[in-house]
Amino acid sequence: MNQSGTNCTLTLTKGINDLPYIAEQLSIFLKEYEILINPVNLMIEELYSNTIYYGNAEPLNVNIHLKINNETLEVVYEDNGKPFNPLIETEPPNFNQSIEDRQIGGLGIHFIKSMTDHQSYQRTNSLNQLTLKKKITPSTHAKR
Amino acid sequence: MLETKLESKAGILVITPIGRLDGLTSKDFLEATEKEITNEANKVVLNLENLDYISSEGLRSVLTTAKKTKSFDGQFVISGPRDGVKEVLDISGFGQMLSVFTTEDEALKSF
Numbered sequence: 001m002n003q004s005g006t007n008c009t010l011t012l013t014k015g016i017n018d019l020p021y022i023a024e025q026l027s028i029f030l031k032e033y034e035i036l037i038n039p040v041n042l043m044i045e046e047l048y049s050n051t052i053y054y055g056n057a058e059p060l061n062v063n064i065h066l067k068i069n070n071e072t073l074e075v076v077y078e079d080n081g082k083p084f085n086p087l088i089e090t091e092p093p094n095f096n097q098s099i100e101d102r103q104i105g106g107l108g109i110h111f112i113k114s115m116t117d118h119q120s121y122q123r124t125n126s127l128n129q130l131t132l133k134k135k136i137t138p139s140t141h142a143k144r
Numbered sequence: 145m146l147e148t149k150l151e152s153k154a155g156i157l158v159i160t161p162i163g164r165l166d167g168l169t170s171k172d173f174l175e176a177t178e179k180e181i182t183n184e185a186n187k188v189v190l191n192l193e194n195l196d197y198i199s200s201e202g203l204r205s206v207l208t209t210a211k212k213t214k215s216f217d218g219q220f221v222i223s224g225p226r227d228g229v230k231e232v233l234d235i236s237g238f239g240q241m242l243s244v245f246t247t248e249d250e251a252l253k254s255f
Contacts (some may be wrong), residue, residue, distance in 0.1 A: 041197060104207065
């Protein structure tokens, strides 16, 4: 990982076994913004799982660029899977079902939309690139 | 990294996952719990006070456990989620679908 100041890049190639590495690196990068660690970890796990299980990336190569300042956290998630825009190609979850009927599909992108203020997608150089932004509020600092 | 503690309290099965429930560990959680829920042991408290993190794969394993309990005509409730986990339960709709109590004691008293 390349971690300097308020920027950091994670390169992921090992599949689901990368999850402990992601958690460890985020706890370092976001140590001043502890309240953001779990949400960012969640968003990355959901995107990475999608790439691993549905992206048909061969060989798997994901780069995540994180940038933070006093106002915004930006996450740029790039994968070499098949073209896929999760912002429009994912069915929203059905919240009105009973336990017996409830399925998990679509929750990942629902988390991402709920937890960020901006999402955009583009396909460039044979990569899917998803950009997420989250506003940093004073309470983000205070609630360490 | 996940450890799953199992206890029986006054005939109620208390399942306490400790650590992280994610795409890597949810299989361990299912393996630890799948044989514990039976026709006789169909009252379950999932105590989340020691859970640091949950993702949709983790929720899937919770849902599997809840469905299994229902299939034995039982009751499944959650207790003690910390803020980060509670937020995920709320956004996913699980918080509304399942009964969530603040403490294990309250959850045990609900049966």
